[in-house]
Amino acid sequence: MTDAHDGYYGRPIVKEPVWRPEIPYYLFTGGLAGASSVLHGAARLAGNERLAKSALYVGAAADIISPVLLISDLGRPERFLNMFRVFKVTSPMSVGSWTLGVSGGASTTAAVLELLGKLPRVKALAEIASIAAGPPLATYTGALLANTAIPVWSEARDELPWLFGASAVASAGAAAALVTPPGLAGPARRAAVGGVLAELGLMKAMQSRLGFVGEVYGQDQAGRYAKISKACTAVGAGLLALRGRRSRPVALTASAFILAGELALRWSVFKAGFQSARDPRYTVIPQKERTALRQRGPCPPNAP
């Protein structure tokens, strides 16, 4: 006998996303690009030119890879320019396309001019544009996933932008620490370790608040990626905090661990969405509870 909540022959009610591996890789590179731009700006202000350059180049590289991944995922890549037919605030993908367009153009321009050492005023303008586009670029992907009918994403609307923001900071810090001499990479290490700590806390908070719907983070691929992510980021952040200043090889290893962990985090969230869509119980049960609550009225404060 099937459960009443299995619905129609256990078939999914909402569709699984049709996005392919390009998308979780983009969630990672987009976050890396956005947070690197911010790190670049902050390092410039603080007068740490070496770190600023590192973050600028990392950000530009991630900004160049990101649209390639996104266009490759389109069903009609030749129509990618249709993303710029309209601007719609109701579509996080539309907002994100424009943000990535600005960020990509600006940080690539700034990085090329930095390399060539030419046109300092144009470079400064490009830097300002890329720094301004960075924070939304690093966080909008959380809104993109949460603005769907996929239970484990939409119910996490209060956490996903924060989780992806923290993950972006950790990635940017680790990537900059990878390509900067340890003596000048202190801020990058602190950003990486702080980002990891925030992300681990947010992930835990998200899972516990999601309750039943969040159990997919302990199952199958989402569960495996979540475990890998936790292990890698914890080891990487620990190493970086304790020995990252003294030893370059340790700093390199630790940064690589953190980057791998952040990539695994994006994969875990991505896969959780598929698992959540596949089982109709995640769609039906919360909705039934909602309607029951509406019919009953709110619980009295002392109800069990």
Next chain:
Amino acid sequence: MSTVAPASYGAEAKPRMGFFTDTSVCIGCKACEVACKEWNLVPADGADWLGHSYDNTGQLDANTWRHVAFIEQDKPLRLDAGDFATADAEPEPLRWLMESDVCKHCTHAGCLDVCPTGALFRTEFGTVVVQEDVCNGCGYCVPACPFGVLDKRHLPRRPEDAPLALPMFGKKEDGRVWKCTLCYDRLKGGHEPACAKACPTDSIQFGEIDELRERAEQRLAKLEAERWNAPRLYGHDPGDGVGGFGAFFLLLDEPEVYGLPPDPVVPTAHLPRLWKQTALAAGALVVGVVAALVGGAE
């Protein structure tokens, strides 16, 4: 006359048109599925035997815009013996539910809200349609639909749609999303949609939404008076999470039994709060990174 066509249509706006699908008279003939495929040139996507009663279609997707669900139940259709009542007659112990599912053409349509290209638009009839010459196959509408209606077409491209000659970008599949258009072309010509035209029992009724809502209320009252088992309207209420469906239903059990969400809500209903969280997180990110710079280069 109720209309949900955007104000920019001006005098071209028409009354809102839709479907009332009354499952109590559906006989599961699938004429709607066939008529839809034929009129809209929806390609064949293989024949699978699913073993789910008489349903071998399975779901709405890019290549199925009407889908007839079949549910066999150990429940009586009516709470009395119905038309054949005699003094000692018992209710029939079994019932076979059939329902022709379709795109709901929501008042607040998630697919339309999230489409980044403007390929999805609202017509002068208040219906929601994908422009096949604009859609770039980003796939955002697919998980944004609370009913799982939209899907990407993975069948090969038509010869006239040559793919790009580039390794990562040269997709050989159609790659766009497709769904019910409520026969936009037929509506423009003053005809009813193909499925409604083909339905032999008027289970699928097409018309102005106001009139359909009235008719549905009357039908529900009749079934209740006749002691049918658990009839209810689904999607007729403009106060629900998607602002009411343009294509709504009379069902004989809970929506989830038919594979429909019991309380659908358009994802963008939460978007103001979501954007606020995104902005706060972006601000916190800047503060965090700046704080990391405090304490010097080491």
